Amino acid sequence: MILTGGVFREEIVLDPLTRKIYLELTEPGLEDNRADVDRLAAALEKLVGPVVVPLAAMRRIPTVLRDADWRVTVTVGAGAPGVWNLVDVEPGDTVKRHYGLAVDIGTTTVVVYLVNMHDGRIMGTAADYNGQVGLGEDILTRIYLAGTPGGLEQLQRAILDTLNGLIRRLTDEHGLTGGNISAVAVGANSTMVHLLLGLDPSRICMAPYIPVVNNPGLIPAGQLGLEINPLAPVYCLPSVGSYVGGDVIAGVLASGLHQQPELSLFVDIGTNGEIILGNRDWLVGCAGAAGPALEGGVAECGMRAEPGAIDSVSIDLESGKVRYTTIGGAPPMGICGSGLVDCLAELLLAGIVDRAGRFKDGRREFVVVPASESATGKDIVVTQVDINNLMRTKGAVNAALELLLESVGCDLSDISRFYAAGAFGQYLHLESAITIGLYPDLPRDKMVRLGNASGEGARLVLLSNRKRAEAEAIARNITYFELNANQVFMNKFVGSKFLPHTNLDYYPTVKAKLIERGLVEG
Template identity: 80%
Template sequence: MLTDKGVILVEGVNRGDLILEPLTRKIYIELGEPSLNDNQADVDRLVAALRKILGPVTVPLTVMRRVPGVLLEAGWRVTVTLGEEASGTLILMDLEPGNTTNRHYGLAVDIGTTTVVVYLVNMQNGQIMGTAADYNGQIFFGEDILTRIYLGSTPDGLEQLQRAILDTLNKLIKQLIKKHNVEAREISAVAVGANTTMVHLFLGLDPSRICKAPYIPTVNSPGIIPAGQLGLQINPLAPVYCLPSVGSYVGGDVVAGVLVSGLHLSPELSLFVDIGTNGEIIMGNRDWLVGCAGAAGPALEGGVAKNGMRAEPGAVDSVRIDPDTGKVYYTTIDGVPPVGICGSGLVDCLAELLLAGIIDRSGRFKDGRDRFVVVPAEESATGQDIVITQADINNLLRTKGAVNAALELLLESVGCDLSDIERFYVAGGFGQYLHLESAITIGLYPDLPRDRMVRLGNSSGEGARLVLLSKQKRVEAEEIARNITYFELNASQAFMNKFVGSMFLPHTNLDYFPTVKEKLIQRGLLYPNSSVT
């Protein structure tokens, strides 16, 4: 839009089904030069021109100090960056000489318990310019989330954990701005997808009540916070928006996943599962949504298994066992000599041990041994056997049992059956690389027609990108969070009963897993008429 003062405003650009209305906007403006007949103050002149098209605009003192010099240098032709304060008031965040509207950048961030991913986004066209990832620096203080909650319950511990995640983020930001020739000040907005605990530790909020009855977090919807208050090394006035959580164990990363899947807009009944630190499950459609979570992550993230490791070079990521000879075939990430086993390899291994008849449906080794050699010492990079132990299997059973039980409880609560589910969305990096057949064989995923299963990848990061770029998507995310009916499982006796019943491979009731039942029958591991034993 061009006004009589020469103001050019570009916003609401349509990109497919996404109308670009980012968290911040950049506007090029040409002002009339001051004179003896027009001696309005510099800041007042700028604000008056902006008010004509935008309404009231506040100017922080730090920006106010720069206005005269920039206006004079630029010949009264400048680009302003505007954001919204928590109250909804527009704030002048930055002022640059000339027309720099094509340099409009933001960050979409996925803060995982294990891994942090930062996407540099061009907010003029919505495209991802670059990606940087690293392990969450909080791992130094504890791989599992409960350890971090306990540490974060003390002032010193909370400060350490917040500093760790900020150091991780700032390191990744530096990598991106250096690679893509962007100034830190040019990054004017951040959107974050993360579980409830990670949001608390990122914002420096006490997480202690997250794991104590009645499991109440400090906040579910923290709103917009200036980057400078947090210590992010970008424009200090940049708005930081964290996707809202639903409860202690269903966080903004899950809300982001629902947003990306679109299940909240569909008439079909859909199921969304994100297995990471927790096994988070959302079920519903455009009319209703229910959700819950069961502790799942440590065993599958590799931090608990004897030879477990994160998914990095040298991790065994797939396993096959010849049922006749017992010979093991495996692959590793990047094809380098094996160092350990990551989550997908552990799930494969458990499924193959069952189908090869080496363990029974209770997860016990049939010959009484306490471990199985996946990679012999002479083939490993460590010079030692890489194994899966009976203790590892027990941990995996508890993990998959929690997911089973949570899903059963949700289905029962809303009076639905597995056969009613039309779409099954798998989220997260773990879900992206996990072999579906193995996950179904052990009962981690439901035995649904495979064409109903959709991998979403890093839906937390993509959801953060969507809310970074679109006001409509931010409104949608808030509505999703409000509309999810959250079932707290920690004090549920029904959940515990179902958990005990799901501690078999794939489940106590084999009729829930017809394709797995057929495999076991074909391999002579089950009588044809069996359903439970």
């Protein structure tokens, strides 16, 4: 069967993490008195090769075989190379009732897709805040908590509660039970994978930045506490290092850039700013803590992207009037990441801040929404401190990109396609991101929004063992640059905190706007 999936609608052959096989077995007798498990395993071996039968399945097999009159559907999952693991035995022909989950575990938000693995369709989607948010808004707080007595268990329970709640919501909506779910693929950053698996993440943030594991392989769901078939394989996409995680590998897989001859750039700005540069012949990558300035709660009036958050801002050049929109059209309560980026871009183009990001008139804040219009009864503002934080974020992305380009002897003009991944990349206004230098100044037709590339990559891996092998090859082939102790990066970072960049020639369309408005000389 052929499934259309991925950004470029690449056709993939369905070969999911688990397979369902209908069998009609001969009943045992005096002339054929093989054991029940041996009889089943022999029939399977003729079709798929060697199969390992876990003890938990052995206990059920005799009753199911006899109750089903020896007509059963067996689910097998990928195991050691060339070997399958038995996951389930069901009475009758249930081949078309074949379900799995593609999961994106973000630091803030978790998204679960219920996937029909028989035909590849996404049947339903459920999302919620990561339950760990209540224990720590940011990754560093959670890593610290994981090192305290009982902290790691608390964090693991929080993410499992979130996932199990979303699983129940989806299975209830579609008349299923958790036991009907026979496979899970997860896209997540390195820390989130560690916390899901109950692994100590403490060394991720300490030199030399070593995780416990980069590719944990296939783990039975029952060992984790997921409320699905306990023998269902759970696969976390591999990481490259502490800061280039499985969510990035999933995004590269979904984009297809690793198969293209042209040079492409992949950027995911979230909790970390992750950058991958390359093509089908080579890949380089790096990451740094670029995202905190864009997260709710970091800015003076910052909030998550939820109803009431200001998500776009414009400033009329003649009147100075501020126009804004909010998510859901709700009364403004605060400002989210895309609103912050919009606001800084507009402040630059209106001549209210200089290229160093400082208010020209010495003020300490800019009022986006006066108290009389806000839902909080207070002014919603962007402060000089907010701008300074955002300047550091965009400077880190600038510096990381420059370092990667120099390392491979390329420049921006060599890039044929730019991929913006993640929820932030989906809703961020490209022109504003380019104006402040967060994204490179490339032809707009070269820029592609991937949306939830982590979830899409997880779906591809769930549905194709070839894609799973592809993801692992991507991870192996990325040359990773550690930025935390890189002096070249630090030098570039110090010099990059100008709007949009120290060298305006890197941003020709922004330079033209600034010249047109008399803000810089031609």
